[in-house]
Amino acid sequence: MKEINELNFSDDVKYSKSHEWAKISRDIVIVGLSDYAQDQLGEVVFVELPQNGDTLFKGDELGNVESVKAVSEIYIPVSGEILEINEGLEDAPELVNESCYENGWLVKVKPDDISELDDLMNKAEYLKMLKG
Amino acid sequence: MRYLPHTKEDIESMLKVAGQSCLDDLFNSIPDDLKITGSLDIPESLSEWELNDHMEELASLNIACKNYKCFMGAGSYDHYIPAVIPYLISRSEFMTAYTPYQPEVSQGTLQGIYEFQTMVTELLGMDIATASHYDCGTALAEACLIALRQNKKANKIAVSALTHPSHRQIIHTYISPSGYEIVEIPYTKEGLTDVKALEAMDDIAGISVQSPNFLGNIEDLSAFKAVADAKKILFITSFTESLAFGLLKNPGSFGADLVAGEGQSLGIAKSFGGPGLGLLAGTKKQMRNLPGRLIGKTKDANGDDGFVLTLATREQHIRREKASSNICSNNGLNAMTAAVYLATVGKIGIREIARQNHDKAIYLKKSLEMAGFESAFDTPFFNEFLMKAPEGFEQKRSALINDKCTFAGICIDKFYPELKHHYLFCATETISKKDIDQLAKEVK
């Protein structure tokens, strides 16, 4: 596992306490895992995601990420309908490790209320939380 | 005691290192009022000679001695076990190893079970087979739980009334604490599961049908698959006689989603009903829902092929209360036994064994008919079939056991009270024509 200063934190996303990130792109929200989260998990071997069209509430379990010897739950940082899941992860779950802010995104959501993202953290706040 | 290597001097010097003055002091962390006073009320130790005598005396109280003729099946079958099987399986490297948690020194078990998984998928026509379960009943209960968990709307599972009675009871034990229920699919006068009755059932999460069924008859699985598809629910099949698929179409060819079976016929002694071998197989789609261990192929650091336990995140030690099952130890050595058996009989042998089972059963049925038995059904079967016995048969049957060590069928009215005086007969490759002729003469 890396030290926090070795990790990469994108400026244009917002972070949740449970280490998911959310990015607003036009009127949809893209959700993924932070570099800290993927580093803690180790090599990801499987990602379990909901189905297109499912509706979830903020804080609901979005799915699971598995490494060889651990399973971690992922939570959705905004309420809404799942528009698209990252199907590339089925064959290449390692994208979560290799490109957590780009190709390793998890789902795209049509948010019910975009203001729900207001209480997420920006990069500085997130770093502060990680450093405790 | 020959299993305890410590000399008096060893004990003294080890106690010194441990900082204790006597063995009893090692237990000082246990409060005195929790300790027993006195000793266990268990007999003094026996020498190996005395043990042999005692055990042979017990073993001989079971009627399963020389000239043993077994015309019984019902989930436990008398098949020939080639000498290579116990010989190879008793190799201590297989027998005295633990679960292969350290793959570098467990490749024997791992490759062996990988080959087992492969041969089971071949036998059943399925994509994936697990590394084993306890027996067919527990594997089938797990399969029913998979179907129930996947269906959020229904909480009942439809199970054929011609599924092994013990298996139906186990399913009930496993699923009822979670609030699930079994509905039984009745059977027809042909001795087959009533597909019409099934069609009318609503609010079910899956269908489970045994074939050949408990009364020996071969079910038309395609009809049940059609119902499962129409209802958009999982189709589970089960079986107790794995050698049937040396001859019959396999469950995969009928589109089964999950298959649970008993593998005792594959080189494993009857051993009063256990340990047998639970088989559980599924389609690729069910891979992550299957409970129990799976072995996968991979590479080592040098790029050489090797095998490991894989997809462990489904299991209890990682997913804990969210695991697909609590199973940990399975019936590994019996899976290895079945693998050696399947490799021994091979493609040619399994066909011939299966044919001989079927042929002898046909001959036995004809012989019994001539001896005054009445055929219960006119339905195709593999190596088991149901007969209505003539009056006075039960007394003759007991005498045959006592005098000739011959077990002529199983009375099934305790399982199906409506089938009074009906006996389930079985013939395998271990029975000769002469044995059958002799039996027919005795029961006439």
Place this chain on the structure above:
Amino acid sequence: MIQQPGTSGLIFNEPLLWDKSRNGRCAISLPKSDVERDLLDENLTGDSPDLPQLSELDVVRHYTRLSQWNFGVDSGMYPLGSCTMKYNPKTNEVQASRQGFASAHPLSGDEFSQGALKLMYNLEQSLCQITGFPAVTLQPAAGAHGELTGMLIIHAYFAKKGKQRSKIIIPDTAHGTNPASAALCGYIPVNVKSGPMGILEPETIAAIMDEDTAGIMITNPNTLGLFEANIKKIAEIVHSKGGLVYGDGANMNAIMGIVKPGEIGVDVLHLNLHKTFSTPHGGGGPGSGPVAVNKVLEPFLPIPRIVKELDTYKFITDCPDTIGKIHTFYGHFGIMVRAYAYILSMGAKGLTDASKLAVLNANYIKESLKGTLNLPYDRPCMHECVFNDEFQAKNHITTVDMAKRLLDYGFHPPTIYFPLVVHGAFMVEPTETESKEDIDQFIDAVKAIAGEAEEDPEKLKKAPLLTKVTRLDEVAAARKPCLRG
């Protein structure tokens, strides 16, 4: 320095079965059929399964070579914590293979199965005596199956009382199967932490035990190898709220003839015949997990049960409160024969001595290695002791590196990364059947490896070096599962 058993020998390569297959070979010679061939309806018959085609020697060499890639108790010391890898006596195998046992059909009828019934009855009586409970079922097929049975009994008990409960307390030192077993009965596990001494404190339990909690699942000795000295007090707290105490008896090897769980507040307990009672583990079973219960829970035991009337034995199924059946027949009878043979061979004194010597061996290792490896709970242990890799962390050497290096020295590694309460756990259970010389060799090997961790850490990272294969890519195995050939 003691000479270590690990060395490299001639190790054969061996392909997969189907790579050896040649059309037309068959390793079984069947008698010619003496009855007419029946032509079954073509719609019912399928193709013969495409199994490998081999000669008998092909089969024998294949499995002989495979076996040589395995490490077993007969190969060397196997100090796998919480698994009790003791010697598996050979006479047990002879007893289980007697024709009267091995050929017995489960539906022969009580009258013709008196030997099997008597053996099972006697084994039940012995296990009652060892555990201090009045009744036992032998039906569960493995330890986890025993746990499930025990939890089903608890579930049935509350159902009968008319008020089901929703939670169960599970300490952090419990076995991994415990939460999964409880969940199968619909109970929500409530995790509790052990105290600073590595054992449960009564106050912790008192604070969370309520009338919606079915009870507690407690492993004693726990997975830190420590005796839960407050068990009686904890049981009183649980009982006072109407709850039940489930005992995980996987670690019974520490306390035979010393403590009877049935007498110290435990209500239901499972045993592992393949641990404490010497039956071989077989590379993953078959095991056997009998469950012992007190008088109140006896009516809920699975059916059939065995009763003795005068000098005959019979199965009974007429038990209205039973949880039902949990095995197609009566459980793993073949394993019961072995365990029974073990108990008779050991006798009362032998069993008690076994526990004493198992505890002696563990304490000897704990004291001998505590300067070499970090010992998070430095207290007298029972049959196992738990170290970790804290001393080696400065060289970036972890528990797994030391475990893999032990393979090169000719030892099976201890249980690693369990229990979860100890970070980087290295859990050693030597069992009573290891001699002082073998244990000294093990201690010496661990010390040598700790030395290598200082001087040549890279060597440990690459270990094992002498095994058939090196470290395997488990990530690739899980990402792209290849589960059949």
